[in-house]
Amino acid sequence: MTRALLRFCVLPxxxxxxxxxxxxxxxxALTEPASEPPPAASTEINPPSMAIHISDQGxxxxxxxxxxxxxxxxxxxxxxxxxxxxxxxxxxxxGPMHRGVIGRAAGTVPGYRYSRALQGLxxxxxxETLDAWLQNPSQMARGTAMGFRLQDAADRAAVIAYLESxxx
Amino acid sequence: xxxxxxxMPSRRAMLGTAGRTLSLAGIAMVAGAxxxxxxxxxxxxxxxxxxxxxxAIALEHEGIAAYQIAATSGLLDPAVVxxxxxxxxxxxxxxxxxxxxxxxxxxxxxxxxxxEHYATALDAASLTNxxxxxxLALRLETGAANAYLGLIPALGTDYHQIAARMAGDEAxxxxxxxxxxxxxxxxxxxxxx
Numbered sequence: 001m002t003r004a005l006l007r008f009c010v011l012p013x014x015x016x017x018x019x020x021x022x023x024x025x026x027x028x029a030l031t032e033p034a035s036e037p038p039p040a041a042s043t044e045i046n047p048p049s050m051a052i053h054i055s056d057q058g059x060x061x062x063x064x065x066x067x068x069x070x071x072x073x074x075x076x077x078x079x080x081x082x083x084x085x086x087x088x089x090x091x092x093x094x095g096p097m098h099r100g101v102i103g104r105a106a107g108t109v110p111g112y113r114y115s116r117a118l119q120g121l122x123x124x125x126x127x128e129t130l131d132a133w134l135q136n137p138s139q140m141a142r143g144t145a146m147g148f149r150l151q152d153a154a155d156r157a158a159v160i161a162y163l164e165s166x167x168x
Numbered sequence: 169x170x171x172x173x174x175x176m177p178s179r180r181a182m183l184g185t186a187g188r189t190l191s192l193a194g195i196a197m198v199a200g201a202x203x204x205x206x207x208x209x210x211x212x213x214x215x216x217x218x219x220x221x222x223x224a225i226a227l228e229h230e231g232i233a234a235y236q237i238a239a240t241s242g243l244l245d246p247a248v249v250x251x252x253x254x255x256x257x258x259x260x261x262x263x264x265x266x267x268x269x270x271x272x273x274x275x276x277x278x279x280x281x282x283x284e285h286y287a288t289a290l291d292a293a294s295l296t297n298x299x300x301x302x303x304l305a306l307r308l309e310t311g312a313a314n315a316y317l318g319l320i321p322a323l324g325t326d327y328h329q330i331a332a333r334m335a336g337d338e339a340x341x342x343x344x345x346x347x348x349x350x351x352x353x354x355x356x357x358x359x360x361x
Contacts, residue, residue: 082318085227085311091289094226115219138216138322147220147319 068161075162078155086148089166095146101125102160102167106141117143130160209324217324218275221266224319224331225278227312228263232256233286234308238301241292248298252305255341262334269327299349306345310360313338317361335360 079087086094096109104125107118121141123129133140134150150156209217235256239249267277287293290308295301316335320328339360 080307081310082314083311084307085315086223088289091291093289094223094230117219136322142212143215143219145219145223147216147223147322148315149318149321151318151321 071158071161072165074155075158075160075165078150078159079162082148082150082155083159086146098163098166100167101130102127102164115141115143115145117141117145127160127164130163131156134159213324214273215275216322217327218270218273220319220323221270221273221327222275222278224316224334225263225266225270227315228259228266229278229280230286230289231259231308231312232263233280233283234290234305235259236283237287237290237292238295238305241295241301243295243298243301245298248302251344255305255309258337258341262337265330269330302345302349306342306349306351309338309342309345313342313360 083098087096087098089099090097092109092112096112096114102125106121106123106125106129107114118141123140125133129140131153134156135153136149137144137146150159235252238244239252239256244252270277290304295304313335316331316338320331323331342360
């Protein structure tokens with residue numbers, strides 16, 4: 001058993017040592033960071049529309065800005081981990097690209113082949129419609145190919161805040 | 169677990185046996201699971217399962233292509249290529265099991281796109297070294313594990329087990345890749361999902 005454990009540990013370590021050895025340097029570096037530890041599960045984060053604190057004089061407070069920034073950062077991590085298998089911001093993959101999704105009519109990304117369910121879905125993506133979609137896509141468009149559900153409300157709020165931030 | 173379990177087979181041996189074993193096991197499981205589907209599921213539910221399973225097939229097509237692009241990139245050490253080919257064999261097993269499931273439901277399985285399509289979609293041109301490739305693989309495997317776990321509630325119950333088993337495979341791949349990249353072990357439980 002000890003030998004087995006040692007071998008389990010040594011193999012990946014050897015891979016790590018090999019990483020970067022003898023690799024041609026011919027193209028620009030991949031800019032996306034390695035995955036970070038998952039955010040702690042929580043339902044205490046406010047939805048994006050409530051994340052920024054605005055004073056009576058209409059000024060955005062420093063704390064509110066910081067909170068909004070943290071929400072967007074969390075949203076990016078959740079997006080990479082939960083949505084990244086099928087989606088990216090600028091490429092149609094298993095699912096359609098997401099940059100600019102807020103305010104876009106459903107089923108209209110150029111070059112992506114939508115299911116019949118999405119072709120017939122008559123709505124515009126907003127905070128509210130995206131939240132409902134991510135919670136249960138089949139309930140909004142029966143027969144959609146997107147079976148994935150993002151069940152944590154705070155994660156949904158964070159992802160929507162992130163998508164808003166990259167859509168501006 | 170024994171020492172024998174941990175010996176990495178040669179690439180030739182892996183290509184010759186592992187994918188076939190996984191495929192047959194997966195197909196047998198899916199075929200067994202499907203025996204009661206037709207009588208229980210409505211047409212809408214069956215169509216929904218076909219759509220979702222086809223999205224999973226598309227995901228597996230992309231994973232298979234990603235490992236193919238990586239293996240032929242010239243960026244990887246041969247030992248790493250062997251491990252990538254092993255992981256690719258798992259994805260081929262997943263694909264075959266999912267194709268069998270879609271066919272059993274009377275659907276048409278999603279076909280693979282060209283390798284060029286996947287190279288563009290994954291921005292393969294930006295990969296410059298082995299670490300870049302491993303980071304991309306980790307991102308895809310982590311996402312795939314979460315994707316399978318996240319779609320379970322939408323699938324008919326007959327497919328819950330196979331989706332969970334595939335999520336387990338992806339999580340295994342992700343753990344190996346994260347370790348190879350020197351990432352810390354997550355402190356919090358419930359790492360995926």
